[in-house]
Amino acid sequence: xxxxxxxxxxxxxxxxxxxxxxxxxxxxxxxxxxxxxxxxxxxxxxxxxxxxxxxxxxxxxxxxxxxxxxxxxxxxxxxxxxxxxxxxxxxxxxxxxxxxxxxxxxxxxxxxxxxxxxxxxxxxxxxxxxxxxxxxxxxxxxxxxxxxxxxxxxxxxxxxxxxxxxxxxxxxxxxxxxxxxxxxxxxxxxxxxxxxxxxxxxxxxxxxxxxxxxxxxxxxxxxxxxxxxxxxxxxxxxxxxxxxxxxxxxxxxxxxxxxxxxxxxxxxxxxxxxxxxxxxxxxxxxxxxxxxxxxxxxxxxxxxxxxxxxxxxxxxxxxxxxxxxxxxxxxxxxxxxxxxxxxxxxxxxxxxxxxxxxxxxxxxxxxxxxxxxxxxxxxxxxxxxxxxxxxxxxxxxxxxxxxxxxxxxxxxxxxxxxxxxxxxxxxxxxxxxxxxxxxxxxxxxxxxxxxxxxxxxxxxxxxxx
Numbered sequence: 442x443x444x445x446x447x448x449x450x451x452x453x454x455x456x457x458x459x460x461x462x463x464x465x466x467x468x469x470x471x472x473x474x475x476x477x478x479x480x481x482x483x484x485x486x487x488x489x490x491x492x493x494x495x496x497x498x499x500x501x502x503x504x505x506x507x508x509x510x511x512x513x514x515x516x517x518x519x520x521x522x523x524x525x526x527x528x529x530x531x532x533x534x535x536x537x538x539x540x541x542x543x544x545x546x547x548x549x550x551x552x553x554x555x556x557x558x559x560x561x562x563x564x565x566x567x568x569x570x571x572x573x574x575x576x577x578x579x580x581x582x583x584x585x586x587x588x589x590x591x592x593x594x595x596x597x598x599x600x601x602x603x604x605x606x607x608x609x610x611x612x613x614x615x616x617x618x619x620x621x622x623x624x625x626x627x628x629x630x631x632x633x634x635x636x637x638x639x640x641x642x643x644x645x646x647x648x649x650x651x652x653x654x655x656x657x658x659x660x661x662x663x664x665x666x667x668x669x670x671x672x673x674x675x676x677x678x679x680x681x682x683x684x685x686x687x688x689x690x691x692x693x694x695x696x697x698x699x700x701x702x703x704x705x706x707x708x709x710x711x712x713x714x715x716x717x718x719x720x721x722x723x724x725x726x727x728x729x730x731x732x733x734x735x736x737x738x739x740x741x742x743x744x745x746x747x748x749x750x751x752x753x754x755x756x757x758x759x760x761x762x763x764x765x766x767x768x769x770x771x772x773x774x775x776x777x778x779x780x781x782x783x784x785x786x787x788x789x790x791x792x793x794x795x796x797x798x799x800x801x802x803x804x805x806x807x808x809x810x811x812x813x814x815x816x817x818x819x820x821x822x823x824x825x826x827x828x829x830x831x832x833x834x835x836x837x838x839x840x841x842x843x844x845x846x847x848x849x850x851x852x853x854x855x856x857x858x859x860x861x862x863x864x865x866x867x868x869x870x871x872x873x874x875x876x877x878x879x880x881x882x883x884x885x886x887x888x889x890x891x892x893x894x895x896x897x898x899x900x901x902x903x904x905x906x
Contacts, residue, residue, distance in 0.1 A: 565694055568677060577784070582717070589602050589603055612719075613811075617815060629657045638838065684865055712818065738771070780803075781804070783801040785798070786800075798828070822843065826840070
């Protein structure tokens with residue numbers, strides 16, 4: 442009797458399972474449930490089911506895999522929550538999505554202290570400020586460094602020329618000027634928006650190691666005045682470049698857009714990657730004194746953007762008031778160890794009060810190594826401060842961002858690199874600006890040295906694993 446009761450119990454469960462809507466979606470861990478105690482084998486159950494006119498058919502594994510293949514594809518984290526995310530996701534991707542949802546819910550619950558900023562806005566802020574900033578003035582790559590002259594020259598200018606001569610000799614800038622026609626660098630970086638302050642309260646990012654975004658970048662340069670950078674961070678990618686006549690940038694949220702004003706070099710190249718451009722940048726600087734940086738005595742050179750350049754960079758309600766660059770050169774090695782630039786922008790809204798934005802970026806360069814006789818800084822860190830203020834005290838906010846980078850590959854005179862690799866997007870070359878100054882929001886993809894981009898993608902996947 443017990444055996445017959447166990448048989449009918451198992452038969453009832455099998456029939457209920459076969460008629461259930463979830464029949465085609467078994468558990469991911471096991472496609473077939475283990476036999477229960479007191480039940481018979483599947484073969485005997487199906488045989489007896491046929492004798493009674495009821496055919497019990499177990500779900501096949503192929504049906505379950507077809508159901509999984511038809512499930513919607515998750516392209517990335519949903520910052521607004523996860524109501525539509527399948528709860529059956531497991532493995533590394535499912536765990537990652539679960540962490541993202543928990544982080545999103547915790548950040549939304551503390552939106553009063555963080556100013557309502559979510560991960561997407563943090564990422565846009567990091568890439569907008571630290572992704573591809575430009576140097577303050579135009580640099581003529583073909584122009585030689587000024588000769589050291591004391592006669593009829595102010596002491597601040599002649600001292601700056603002497604410091605630059607020492608820097609050129611120590612870094613190998615002269616070799617870059619004569620024997621190098623192009624350069625390539627690839628590295629990895631980490632960014633984080635670490636602190637937000639308002640008039641009433643301040644909030645700092647907790648668990649900074651987990652909140653930091655990791656990414657990679659690749660930089661190409663070619664004479665004269667051509668460069669292209671591609672930076673991927675947190676699932677977003679920023680492109681920027683210059684063909685010697687036009688500086689442009691492409692972001693996921695703005696599309697392709699051109700930079701106002703004269704052609705200017707990339708600031709990231711000045712961070713120990715291009716001694717020749719660095720020396721040419723400070724050719725018209727003044728020596729303003731000495732200062733210790735991390736316990737090392739340094740000469741301080743100051744460079745200011747001229748009013749004509751500042752006016753050319755203004756657009757619409759935006760006015761660039763000043764842009765100053767400071768370079769700290771070691772008295773011991775002659776190399777650039779610290780770079781600081783600050784620019785002040787004024788935005789006048791229609792019928793409203795003026796708002797001022799002051800952006801300051803401090804970069805510390807380290808780990809200089811010779812590459813083909815040229816000293817390259819292989820690591821460093823930057824601290825950016827974005828200060829917003831206006832006529833009222835309530836409008837004051839302060840944001841602090843940090844970046845740490847490491848250079849993995851550097852090469853000079855790369856064969857096959859041509860001017861075609863620095864062509865701007867078609868929207869900027871052929872489309873004309875309308876009165877509002879808006880550009881078409883069409884995504885653009887270019888093909889710049891596929892082998893290098895493949896290496897970047899491969900290393901990104903290896904880091905994720």
